[in-house]
Amino acid sequence: MIGRCNKVDTRCIYIMKNEITGGGLIVKKHRWFFPNFPAVVFVLIFIISSCGQEKEALVLWPEIEPFETDYIRVSSIHELYYELCGNPDGKPVFILHGGPGGGSSPLYRRFFNPEKFLIVQHDQRGSGKSRPYADIRENTTQHLVEDIETLRQHLNLDKVLIFGGSWGSTLGIAYGETYSESVSGMILRGIFTGAQDEIDHFYHGGVRPFFPETYETLEMSVEESERKSIHHALLKRVESDDPAVRDKYAMIWAKYEYKVGTLYTDDEMMAEVDQTDPNVFLAFAVMENYYMANDCFLEEDQLLREADKIADIPIVLVNGRYDMICPPVNAYRLHKLLPKSKLVIAEEAGHWLGDRPVERALLEAVQTFE
Numbered sequence: 001m002i003g004r005c006n007k008v009d010t011r012c013i014y015i016m017k018n019e020i021t022g023g024g025l026i027v028k029k030h031r032w033f034f035p036n037f038p039a040v041v042f043v044l045i046f047i048i049s050s051c052g053q054e055k056e057a058l059v060l061w062p063e064i065e066p067f068e069t070d071y072i073r074v075s076s077i078h079e080l081y082y083e084l085c086g087n088p089d090g091k092p093v094f095i096l097h098g099g100p101g102g103g104s105s106p107l108y109r110r111f112f113n114p115e116k117f118l119i120v121q122h123d124q125r126g127s128g129k130s131r132p133y134a135d136i137r138e139n140t141t142q143h144l145v146e147d148i149e150t151l152r153q154h155l156n157l158d159k160v161l162i163f164g165g166s167w168g169s170t171l172g173i174a175y176g177e178t179y180s181e182s183v184s185g186m187i188l189r190g191i192f193t194g195a196q197d198e199i200d201h202f203y204h205g206g207v208r209p210f211f212p213e214t215y216e217t218l219e220m221s222v223e224e225s226e227r228k229s230i231h232h233a234l235l236k237r238v239e240s241d242d243p244a245v246r247d248k249y250a251m252i253w254a255k256y257e258y259k260v261g262t263l264y265t266d267d268e269m270m271a272e273v274d275q276t277d278p279n280v281f282l283a284f285a286v287m288e289n290y291y292m293a294n295d296c297f298l299e300e301d302q303l304l305r306e307a308d309k310i311a312d313i314p315i316v317l318v319n320g321r322y323d324m325i326c327p328p329v330n331a332y333r334l335h336k337l338l339p340k341s342k343l344v345i346a347e348e349a350g351h352w353l354g355d356r357p358v359e360r361a362l363l364e365a366v367q368t369f370e
Contacts, residue, residue, distance in 0.1 A: 058363040060110040071131070072122075072154055074147050075138050081129035082122035082151060086114035091184075091369070092157045094148060095121045096164030096171045098190075101287025103128030107354070111163070111362055116370050120160070122151055124171075127283050134283040136239075136290050140297040141194075145175050152182060161369055165189035165353055166326060167288070170296060170303070173334075177309040185314040187365045189358065190323055190351050191331040193303040194296035198330055203230045203292065207260050207324045218256045221249070235289040238282065247278035253289070254281035260324045263350035307337040315341040316365040320349035320358050 066083035073079050083104070095108045104121040112119050123130040125139045125147065148171075152160055161184050164172035169188040176183045192198055200206065204227075208215040219227055226233035237249040251274075258273050259265055291297070299305075315338055319331035328345050335343040344365070346357035353359060 058360050058367075060107075060359070060363070061113060062110070063106060064109055064114050072151060074125070074150055075143075077132070077135065077138050078125045079131045080122050080125065080147060080151070081131075082120065084155075085109050085119040085121075086112060086117045088118060090114075090116050090118040091161065092118045092120060092155075092159075093161040093163050093369075094152070095119065096148070096162065096168035096175075097121070097124065097127070098164075098166035098168045099127060099284055099287050100124060100144075100167050100291045101127045101134070101284040102167070103283070108163070111366055113366075113370060117161075118157075120151070120155065120157075122147075124287075126287055134286045136286065139287075139290070140294075141171065141174055141291070142297060144171055145178050148175050149179055149182065158182075159184035162186045162188075163366075166192055166351065167291075169326075170194050173303045173307075173310065174298070176313060177303065177306045180309050180313060183310070183313050185316075185369050186310070187316050187318070187362065187369070189318045189353055189362060190326040191317055191319055191334055192326045193301075193330060193334060194298045195301055195304065196295065198326070199231070199292050199295070201327065202260075202325055204228070206327075210324055211260055214256060214259045218252065221252050229293075231289045231293040234285070235293050238285045238289060246282065250278045250281040250285040253285040254278075257284075257288075257325070261351040263320070263322060263348075263352070263355055304334065304337060307334065311338055311340065314369070316344065316368070317341055318344045318346060318358060318361045318365065320351055320355060321345050321347050322349065323351040325351045 064085050066085045067088070068084040069081070070083075071079045071081055081104075086109075093112060095104065097104050097108070101124075103123050108121060109119050124144050126133065126135045159182055162172040162176060163186075164170075165188070169190060170192050172186055172188055173193065176186060205215070218230065222230060222233035222237075234249055234253060238246055238253070240246050240249075254276075255270065255273055259270065262269070317331045317335055319326065319328040321328060331343060331345070335341050342365075344361045346355070346361045349355035349357040353362065
């Protein structure tokens with residue numbers, strides 16, 4: 001939704017920064033010049049109070065509900081939940097959730113004009129409402145790629161826009177490199193290609209300089225002899241036959257990911273995580289550690305080596321400047337292999353797509369595909 005800022009908030013301030021040029025505060029549109037401090041203060045107040053009158057602010061579209069939900073069987077084991085929102089005759093967009101194991105979300109629907117897009121979400125194998133829950137059997141990147149294609153054909157869709165973040169970007173790239181003829185464009189956030197250095201960054205000390213106490217808590221949760229392969233150690237515990245052990249380590253993983261993945265996290269936010277049923281985090285903890293322990297079922301640098309297969313697809317890459325899970329070097333490295341892609345580094349933002357600069361960059365990217 002394109003709306004206006006009607007009150008003083010950080011979003012207005014964000015827009016305001018882009019409207020002011022130089023120390024003398026020159027607003028070229030009205031040819032105003034205020035060389036003295038009181039006048040500058042006056043104009044600042046004016047800009048904030050009328051934020052949106054000079055420039056409309058991109059905001060999320062209103063909440064909507066699916067017009068269709070169903071399950072599709074993709075193997076003798078797995079049934080995938082999927083939902084359709086928006087315009088049945090609109091431009092199809094496939095939203096690929098993160099994790100692995102993160103599941104779909106009503107929030108993702110709100111990045112798209114429901115009058116212009118057919119918004120397709122599904123829960124990947126073992127995730128969300130898909131059945132069975134947290135099941136790693138017949139669950140690899142290749143299976144997930146084929147599931148997307150199966151769902152696309154089931155819905156009788158031609159080319160689809162891919163919208164994915166974090167693990168969703170990995171899966172989106174893998175799908176695009178396998179079925180490039182079925183992709184109209186890609187909007188990818190928090191780029192993760194599954195390379196070993198990217199996995200090691202998250203598991204084996206890359207975030208330590210920024211979150212020393214958080215990383216130490218994760219590291220100390222496993223035996224010293226296991227710390228060179230933390231994902232294997234965690235996977236063993238979240239797959240335990242003992243529910244108490246599973247719950248404990250699902251929560252440990254969720255708290256680590258949540259703390260590192262958000263730019264601003266206070267004690268109150270972490271308390272909300274503590275009060276959540278650990279089973280909510282189980283698929284996330286199982287799937288993510290299972291995939292990382294198996295190198296995402298990809299050859300080393302596979303997605304980067306085969307980037308030429310998506311070189312002619314319109315692609316926008318969005319990454320938070322302070323993304324501690326998927327640092328911007330990942331996006332930059334991919335961008336250099338895709339000269340036609342557009343790279344947006346969102347300042348004052350981390351990993352979460354709800355950080356306002358990332359949110360705005362994604363909304364702007366979506367507009368280019370309308």
